[in-house]
Amino acid sequence: MTVYDSDNVFAKILRGEIPAVKIYEDADILAFMDAMPQGDGHALVIPKAPSRNLLDADPATVATLFRAVQRIARAVRTAFGADGVFVSQYNEPASGQTVFHLHVHIIPRFEGVPLRGHAAGTFADRAVLAEHAARIRAALDADNAGPAS
Known part of the structure; x- marks a missing residue:
């Protein structure tokens, strides 16, 4: 098994x-906007x-992570009025993993709208990402429970 690269x-x-x-x-989780989003509202947890x-993750880490993923995914769907939510997670290069820290992608999906490419070096406008994050935070706040409950 390959060692974690800090x-x-x-x-x-x-x-x-x-x-x-x-x-x-919170103490265990960070959720943030993907800097090279495949769709508006593309978040990482x-x-x-x-x-x-x-x-290689500890099962307790996985449990905490996926509780947060579920809550963030609900907030993303609400914030963007999406028809669905795409949730993905890659393991090792053969699967498409390029950042070797456990992470989960959450992307709002809309009927008939394809995902954009995840082109290396093409970064989204930070102001747009901030507006998207604010929308997701508002949906979390409206839910009143916070992601890790």
Whole structure:
């Protein structure tokens, strides 16, 4: 098994070395906007515990992560009035994993609207990401329970 690399981009975000447009944060979880979104409202949810992916994560970390994923996914769907929500998680390069810190993608989906490519180097406008994050936070607040309950 490959060792966790503490210099991956998400570890750097957790340490505050790289900025992110945050949606939600608690002692165990960080949810933020994908900087190269495949659709408006594309969010990422990560555990703060160092885990390369689902295959090496502690089961308690996975349980906490997916409780938050469910709540964030509901908020994303509400915030964007989406027809559905795409939730994905990749493990190792053969599956498409490119950042080796456990993370889950949440993307609102609309009938007949294809996803955009996840093109490396094409970053979304930070002001747009901030507006999307605000919409998701408002939906979380309206839910009154917070992601990890």
